[in-house]
Amino acid sequence: MTATTPLKVIIIGGGPIGLTLAQILTSAAIDFLILERRSTVTPEEGAGIAIGPTSFRLYDQLGLLPLMEQISTPIPHKHVLQPDGKVYNSYEFHLRACHGRAMAFLHRLDLVTTLYSTLPDSSKTKIHTGKSLADITLTPTGVTxxxxxxxxxxxxxxxxxxxVHSKTRRIMQALSSAPESETLPFExxxxGLFGNVPRLSLPGQEEIEPGHDWECHxxxxxxxxxxxxxxxWFIIYRPLPGGSTRERIDYTDEDIKQFAEDVKDMHVTDKLTFGEVFECVNKAGLTQLQEGAVKDRSWKRIALVGDACDKITPNVGLGYNNGVLDVIVLGNLLKRLNESGEQVTEEAVERVFREYQAERKEFSEKVDGAARGVIRTVTHTGWMKYVLDRWINPTLGLDKLYGSKVMGPLMAKQQVLEWLEEKNRIDGTIxxxxxxxxxxxx
Ligand SMILES: Cc1cc2nc3c(=O)[nH]c(=O)nc-3n(C[C@H](O)[C@H](O)[C@H](O)COP(=O)(O)OP(=O)(O)OC[C@H]3O[C@@H](n4cnc5c(N)ncnc54)[C@H](O)[C@@H]3O)c2cc1C
Structure with a gap:
């Protein structure tokens, strides 16, 4: 049975999460449109993204698995070193053993290009670029x-x-008279200085084997x-020189050069310093790394997903992957609503969004907490963190233990799309x- 008023979802933002949602809504036969501020949904930003097992399950369901495997490299191995290049901890990530698949890394541009180019033409025409959100009005039957x-x-x-700077969030908070304390949710x-280099241009490239995450702490x-x-792909993390802030910071090319100069002697692999890597750089960027989550992800007919509601430092490689879980849960709920025959009233939408928030709460909070802990540990903020990272963790393997005993079981409880098969599901120990x-x- 079809709903009396079929759903029409307006997605603000055609970034990785907006495009993933477009794929899901296309599969669910739910009408949508994307309004994207930039002139393209496939900009080159220089960054890479780690894709985890839960996102690969979605790609499998959507028929995108072969393409995603083709453009990514599994990274099962991790090595931790001192700034002089001495390795003091090496191990295999827990993901492959626990969830059947190692984390894989791909170029962000390749990700968004794949998500966009595999949409049918009928969905591509629903993506409007050069459209920056200015205002939202709620009407008795919908939104404008x-x-x-x-x-x-x-x-x-x-x-x-x-x-992260979501205008939708700001408008939603203004309309709902959210408390002042919520209006700047991220600190x-x-x-982070990030960028990428062609592997084969690196000095001694024949020794730089694919499949490894090198970390200097x-x-x-x-x-x-x-x-x-x-x-x-590299990311260099350091505390903000001026201390923590809730304000937006925009960086210049000069800032990037200065940062690179400041850290050039630090080893990023056992053999290569950052200076040697940066000489081969394709593209680099500098960004503030906000942390935090909004208290309310939705209000009436408006909901937030991805970085708009939950901002995680990239250390744990979960910003995009967590956002993918947002849009999977919403996809399931919206498809059910669309096919229920129920009128799409404000109450019905609010109920769906409340269920979405409840479903996503536990995992998002755990991920936020883990990412905060990790970045403070690896930058040794205090001697206890130093001892933990340098001595206790390598001896007891706490990283793997936390991954397999705390995050693993939670990850295994995350949803997949309920209307599609998983043809290539791999099971691990969990x-x-x-x-x-x-x-x-x-
Ligand atoms: C250096 C770095 C490395 C990272 N590595 C990883 C990783 O390894 N694994 C991982 O899972 N995550 C990683 N992340 C996080 C990941 O990139 C983000 O979580 C992800 O990009 C969030 O996607 P999004 O679509 O929610 O937001 P965004 O990527 O910010 O996209 C938002 C889109 O909305 C558009 N937009 C903004 N305002 C408006 C407006 N007013 N009107 C219309 N459109 C608008 C923007 O132009 C943009 O296209 C990393 C982040 C950084 C910075």
């Missing part, structure tokens, strides 16, 4: 969105996938260098709670 160029669009609900304590500074088949559509031959 106005863009800064004066154009406006009607729908039944809005999903804000417009990133920045660290900044030291007082006030840490790095991650992920080596893929074609590229290596059983997945959801298994997608299970077809039994009788």
């Amino acid at each position: 969105v106005t863009c800064t160029d004066g154009s406006s669009y009607n729908g039944t609900l809005i999903i804000g996938a417009d990133g 920045t304590t660290f900044q 030291s007082g006030g500074l840490s790095s991650q260098f992920f080596v893929g088949r074609e590229r290596g 059983t997945w709670a959801y298994k997608g559509l299970v077809i039994t031959n009788v």
Whole structure:
């Protein structure tokens, strides 16, 4: 049975999460449109993204698995070093053993290009670039969105996938008279210099094997260098020079050069210093690394997903992966609503969004907590963190223990799309709670 008023979802932002949601809504046969501020949904930003087992399960369901495997490199190995290159901890991540698949790294541009190019033409035409959200009006039957160029669009609900500085969030909070304390939900304590290099341009490249995450941990500074088949991606973390802030910081090319100069002698692998890597850089960026989560992810017909509601430092490689879980849960709920025959009233949408918030609460909070703990440990903020990272962790293998005993069971409870099969599900030692559509031959 079809709902009396079919759903029309307005997605603000065509970044990785907006495009993942577009894939899900296309599969669910739910009408949508994306309004993206930039002139393209496939910009080159220089960054890489680690994809975890839960996102691969979604790609499998959507038929994107072969492409995603082709453009990514599994990274099962991790090595931790001192700034002089001496390795003091090496191990295999817990993911492959626990969940059947290692984390894999890919270029962000390749991710968004794949998510966009595999949409059918009928969905591509629903993506409008050069459209910056200006205002939202709630009407008795839906929503009207106005863009800064004066154009406006009607729908039944809005999903804000417009990133850390989300305008959707700000409008939602103004409309709901959210307390002042909620209006700047994220605090920045660290900044990150990120970029990528062609692997084969690195000095001694024949020794730089793909599949490894090299991390340098030291007082006030840490790095991650992920080596893929074609590229290596780096992030260097350090505390904000001026102390923590809730304000937005925009960096210049000069800031990037200065940061790179400041850290050039630090080793990012046992053999390479950051200076040697940076000489081969394709593209680099500098960003503040906000942390935190909004208290309310939704209000009436408006909901937030991805970085717009939950900002996680990249250390644990879960920002995008956590946002993917947001849109899977919403996809399941919206498909059920769309097919229920129920009128899409404000109450019905609010109920769906409340269920979404409740479902996502536990895992998101755990991920936030883990990421906060990790960045403070690897930058040795205090002697206890130093002892933990330098001596206790390598001896007792706490990273793997936390991954397999705390995060692993929680990860295994995360949803998949309930209307699609998982043709290539891999099981590890921890059983997945959801298994997608299970077809039994009788
Ligand atoms: C250096 C770095 C490395 C990272 N590594 C990882 C990793 O390894 N694994 C991982 O899971 N995550 C990682 N992350 C986090 C990950 O990149 C983010 O969580 C993810 O990009 C969030 O996607 P999003 O679509 O929610 O937001 P965004 O990527 O910010 O996209 C938001 C989109 O909304 C658009 N927009 C903004 N305002 C408006 C408006 N007013 N109107 C219309 N459109 C608008 C923007 O132009 C943009 O296209 C990393 C982040 C950084 C900075």
